[in-house]
Amino acid sequence: MRALEFNDVSFTYKGSGSKALEGVSFAVNKGEFITLLGRNGSGKSTICLMSNGLIPHALPGALEGAVRIFGQEVRERSVAEFSKSVGIVFQEPESQLFCMSVEEEVAFGPENLAVPREEIGDRVEWALELVGMKGFNDRSPFSLSGGEKQRVAIAAALSMRPEMLVLDEPAYALDPVGRFELYSVLKELKQKHGMTVVLAERDPEEAVAFSDRLLLLEDGKIAGVGATRNVLRDPQKLSSLGIAPPQLSELAALLNSRLPGESFSFLSVEEAERTLSEDFFAQGRARRA
Amino acid sequence: MTVFVDLYTDADTFLHRLDPRVKIVAVVLLSLLALIIGNLVHLLVLLAFVLLLLALGRATLSKTVFALKFVFRIMVMIVVLWPIFDPSGTPVLAELGPVKITEPAIWKGVAMAVRVCCLATVWYILMFTTSQRDLVRGLVKLGLRFDFGLALAIALRFIPTFGVTVESITDAQRARGLELDKGAPLRRSKNYVAVLVPTIVSALRTADMLSLALQSRAYGARPDRTYLRDLKMRWTDALALAVVVTIFAIPAIAKYLLDASL
Ligand SMILES: Nc1ncnc2c1ncn2[C@@H]1O[C@H](COP(=O)(O)OP(=O)(O)OP(=O)(O)O)[C@@H](O)[C@H]1O
Ligand SMILES: [Mg+2]
Numbered sequence A: 001m002r003a004l005e006f007n008d009v010s011f012t013y014k015g016s017g018s019k020a021l022e023g024v025s026f027a028v029n030k031g032e033f034i035t036l037l038g039r040n041g042s043g044k045s046t047i048c049l050m051s052n053g054l055i056p057h058a059l060p061g062a063l064e065g066a067v068r069i070f071g072q073e074v075r076e077r078s079v080a081e082f083s084k085s086v087g088i089v090f091q092e093p094e095s096q097l098f099c100m101s102v103e104e105e106v107a108f109g110p111e112n113l114a115v116p117r118e119e120i121g122d123r124v125e126w127a128l129e130l131v132g133m134k135g136f137n138d139r140s141p142f143s144l145s146g147g148e149k150q151r152v153a154i155a156a157a158l159s160m161r162p163e164m165l166v167l168d169e170p171a172y173a174l175d176p177v178g179r180f181e182l183y184s185v186l187k188e189l190k191q192k193h194g195m196t197v198v199l200a201e202r203d204p205e206e207a208v209a210f211s212d213r214l215l216l217l218e219d220g221k222i223a224g225v226g227a228t229r230n231v232l233r234d235p236q237k238l239s240s241l242g243i244a245p246p247q248l249s250e251l252a253a254l255l256n257s258r259l260p261g262e263s264f265s266f267l268s269v270e271e272a273e274r275t276l277s278e279d280f281f282a283q284g285r286a287r288r289a
Numbered sequence B: 001m002t003v004f005v006d007l008y009t010d011a012d013t014f015l016h017r018l019d020p021r022v023k024i025v026a027v028v029l030l031s032l033l034a035l036i037i038g039n040l041v042h043l044l045v046l047l048a049f050v051l052l053l054l055a056l057g058r059a060t061l062s063k064t065v066f067a068l069k070f071v072f073r074i075m076v077m078i079v080v081l082w083p084i085f086d087p088s089g090t091p092v093l094a095e096l097g098p099v100k101i102t103e104p105a106i107w108k109g110v111a112m113a114v115r116v117c118c119l120a121t122v123w124y125i126l127m128f129t130t131s132q133r134d135l136v137r138g139l140v141k142l143g144l145r146f147d148f149g150l151a152l153a154i155a156l157r158f159i160p161t162f163g164v165t166v167e168s169i170t171d172a173q174r175a176r177g178l179e180l181d182k183g184a185p186l187r188r189s190k191n192y193v194a195v196l197v198p199t200i201v202s203a204l205r206t207a208d209m210l211s212l213a214l215q216s217r218a219y220g221a222r223p224d225r226t227y228l229r230d231l232k233m234r235w236t237d238a239l240a241l242a243v244v245v246t247i248f249a250i251p252a253i254a255k256y257l258l259d260a261s262l
Helices: A044-050 A102-112 A117-130 A146-158 A176-193 A228-232 A235-240 A247-258 A269-288 B020-036 B040-056 B061-085 B103-129 B132-141 B146-175 B185-191 B193-216 B235-256
Strands: A004-013 A021-028 A033-037 A061-069 A086-089 A164-168 A196-201 A213-218 A221-227 B092-096 B099-102
Touching: A004 A044, A021 A044, A021 A061, A021 A221, A033 A044, A044 A164, A044 A196, A086 A146, A102 A117, A102 A146, A117 A146, A117 A176, A146 A164, A146 A176, A176 A196, A213 A228, A221 A228, A228 A235, A235 A247, A247 A269, B020 B040, B020 B103, B020 B132, B020 B235, B040 B103, B061 B099, B061 B103, B099 B103, B132 B146, B146 B193, B185 B193
Parallel strands: A033 A196, A033 A213, A086 A164, A164 A196
Antiparallel strands: A004 A021, A004 A061, A213 A221, B092 B099
16 A cells, blocks of 8 residues: 555646646655655645645645545545544644644644543653654743744644654745754654655755655646656756756766766765765776876 | 733742632632622722732732733722712712712722722733643633634734734835824824735734644544643642632622621
8 A cells, every 4th residue: 555646636726727736646655755846836735735635625626536645535534534644744834833832732633633641741752852852842832943843843743643744845934954953853754763754845955865756846747756866867857847956966967977987976965975085086096096 | 013911920839830720710709709899998808818819929010010000090090080970978078060079989989999900910810820821721621612722722822923923014014115103193094004904814824724734633533632731639729719719708698698788
């Protein structure tokens, strides 16, 4: 069973004249980290909102094709039911936290699911620890920084013990420090917990280091999909879709074009450093010697 | 622009630790008491008790004055206006055309002012010793429907956010040349529309997002929702409740069963 499956999906928001998604087909395997990339209005949020049933249940419109979430057709279950298996984090930090303390915020989901009290306490501590917000229990969400708010939002989703986490441009409103903290959490979710993650991004800079696959969107259609490394080999394609290619893939492309025979590709600074010092500079030294 | 100030003052006093349910019930009973009692001396005794509570909660003077400033003004108005509009009783101290100032009316005015002071202070004590979170929790535990409690909590929680929105919209409109503090009152209030409309649009957007966030976190999934934190009555809470009920019951019984005038 796939975590998420879109089969020739088209969607038009109620009252809108044009299709927000058109003929979209893709699947996400369990344990996979997939990043959706696309410029403004390309359909990232629409896919995210469909991944836990908010579309079409809360945001109506004309839905064609089949969306299956852990095998369940999206139209046949309520958002509350999907919320047990899918956690979602939105772009705006301010409007997704509504409790008067961090602890209540993280406990809210499991409380609604009638999880026993002791277990809620354990889950809250576990989730806050995971996102690096341990000890913030009694703080008001309003008083937190943007990065802290988004990490609380992640903890609030994780405390429901979902199998899949969907994040819609979670770093959008964050400063560099906030971004760094957020991506560290996502990286840990992928590497330590093997969480299934769907991440929507306009800027792939940080996310490529731990994304298994990239899915490129343009005007509601899929413009490309593949393993992160393969997609990044063509930085020009990303640019043509309005996505700024990661600096490292531009560097790799530049090196490859100047050095015939090389085919570098870097997903992280560490990888670039390792490859270049071991492989490239070592060869250069050998040649000079 | 200060839209709202949370009156809660963090401290570790007996009143702060008291179960919010006990505090809510106590405040309601003491308010009723202030309404039942009409006699000035008795009202002053009640006021003394209330001020004692204020001290017990270690209220800071500046915040208390800030919170009750408005009430002081009303008290002065009552003391001044009551005798002018109440011509009953004797002796008449002064007569000016249709206006008759009598001695009992003066005392009634003072008593009414003391009553208002008692009421306001009692509620102020509740607000400054109880965090909004405990207040909502107490109300829900006392039988308020969970969704109403949640709505109240969200409203309280978003007041500061809303204040920030108003502020940034005001700044943005000012930067575009909108003059909010100049011109005749009518013109000025017209200019505020330029702040009001974007504020409402932004509030509606936030409400839409909130509704998505609530649904995504299984809001309303089950009728038998659990709660991480429960309120527990300790013996001190029970004792405090007993004391307040007694303080309320004695005058209430005296008045309604024994027909004493208070
Ligand atoms: N509630 C709505 N009602 C009508 N049309 C909508 C609604 N939400 C989005 N759309 C339209 O659907 C299309 C896809 O929008 P979507 O929000 O999915 O894009 P996105 O990739 O998330 O963009 P962004 O980067 O701005 O968040 C756009 O043309 C947008 O105008
Ligand atoms: Mg979007």
